[in-house]
Amino acid sequence: MPVIDFNDPDALQLIGHACKTWGAFQVVNHGIPTSLLDQTECTSRDLFSLPIEQKLKASRSPDAISGYGLIRSNSFFSKIMWSEGFTVLGSPVDHFRQLWPQDYTKHCEVIEEYEKKMKRLAEKLMWLMLGSLGITKEDIDWADPNGYIPDASSASQMNHYPACPDPDRAMGMATHTDSSFLTIVYQNNVIGLQVLKERTGWVTVPVIPGGLVVNIGDLLHILSNGLYPSVLHRAVVNRSKARFSVAYFYGPPTTVQVSPFPKLIGPGHPSLYRPITWSEFLGIKAKCFNEALSLIKVTKTPPIECVDANDDSNNVEVA
Ligand SMILES: C=C1C[C@]23C[C@@]1(O)CC[C@H]2[C@@]12CCC[C@@](C)(C(=O)O1)[C@H]2[C@@H]3C(=O)O
Ligand SMILES: O=C(O)CCC(=O)C(=O)O
Ligand SMILES: [Fe+2]
Numbered sequence: 329m330p331v332i333d334f335n336d337p338d339a340l341q342l343i344g345h346a347c348k349t350w351g352a353f354q355v356v357n358h359g360i361p362t363s364l365l366d367q368t369e370c371t372s373r374d375l376f377s378l379p380i381e382q383k384l385k386a387s388r389s390p391d392a393i394s395g396y397g398l399i400r401s402n403s404f405f406s407k408i409m410w411s412e413g414f415t416v417l418g419s420p421v422d423h424f425r426q427l428w429p430q431d432y433t434k435h436c437e438v439i440e441e442y443e444k445k446m447k448r449l450a451e452k453l454m455w456l457m458l459g460s461l462g463i464t465k466e467d468i469d470w471a472d473p474n475g476y477i478p479d480a481s482s483a484s485q486m487n488h489y490p491a492c493p494d495p496d497r498a499m500g501m502a503t504h505t506d507s508s509f510l511t512i513v514y515q516n517n518v519i520g521l522q523v524l525k526e527r528t529g530w531v532t533v534p535v536i537p538g539g540l541v542v543n544i545g546d547l548l549h550i551l552s553n554g555l556y557p558s559v560l561h562r563a564v565v566n567r568s569k570a571r572f573s574v575a576y577f578y579g580p581p582t583t584v585q586v587s588p589f590p591k592l593i594g595p596g597h598p599s600l601y602r603p604i605t606w607s608e609f610l611g612i613k614a615k616c617f618n619e620a621l622s623l624i625k626v627t628k629t630p631p632i633e634c635v636d637a638n639d640d641s642n643n644v645e646v647a
Pocket of ligand 3: 504
């Protein structure tokens with residue numbers, strides 16, 4: 329998977345190429361301090377090491393997004409999902425007060441700082457990705473002239489995959505695409521994230537010091553009219569080491585209708601998707617999961633290569 333230095337003068341072209349061919353890349357020299365990533369990992373470790381009764385006090389309620397629980401999408405798969413998660417949407421304070429009645433403030437400060445810095449990085453990445461498609465700040469009416477997106481939506485997902493006695497019979501996180509515009513993933517120094525590369529198979533994403541993984545999500549897939557396909561990915565578990573990851577999902581304001589960008593449509597390039605908001609798309613995904621993109625497709629195109637996204641077998645890995 330491409331590793332892109334944010335300070336590389338060719339970053340725009342490199343990002344464009346990575347988006348087209350992999351749907352993902354790693355970024356280094358991104359400006360997020362290592363100390364902040366370490367602190368975020370510490371908060372995540374503290375959270376998941378709490379007694380289960382304590383964690384359940386901050387359980388995600390059935391119709392809510394934030395809180396402690398299993399990943400919803402796991403219910404679409406038959407394998408045992410060897411993981412637990414905690415989703416943050418907006419301020420973590422209410423849930424963190426339930427988890428750590430005495431010292432929730434320090435954990436809130438870490439997560440708030442992490443979200444602030446991630447939002448800035450996500451915005452920069454988004455403009456590079458759009459720039460590589462020939463889309464400028466003036467083209468996007470939900471951004472201000474400086475490229476700032478006042479009401480951008482985001483959520484963070486902390487994941488914990490304990491060491492697993494029988495890794496072949498389990499999966500950490502089932503195969504999925506993210507519904508966001510883009511997702512920035514921090515992984516601790518244990519491998520486990522895999523991406524599906526067309527005509528190659530599953531590729532394990534190496535852990536590189538200071539590296540953050542960037543995934544193309546479904547909303548950028550739609551906006552780019554399929555030129556930048558959202559990447560199928562999953563997390564596998566291992567026998568000896570616990571793994572932690574934190575994913576930051578970034579997208580446009582919830583009320584914005586995302587549709588294939590007019591500049592990318594023309595003779596021979598019909599618009600492939602109908603306009604949709606992130607919230608509506610999440611609703612479709614909650615019911616139909618990996619079929620969501622094809623359900624909002626308006627023009628049928630023959631599949632290039634058939635990949636069974638619901639095949640959660642472990643034995644197709646390519647290093
Ligand atoms: C903004 C979001 C993306 C997400 C759904 C959510 O509301 C918060 C959790 C996210 C997550 C994390 C694990 C994989 C995933 C598919 C899931 O089930 O919950 C993603 C969702 C998504 O990208 O659609
Ligand atoms: O654990 C990982 O590396 C992947 C996490 C992920 O894909 C997600 O939270 O959406
Ligand atoms: Fe993901």
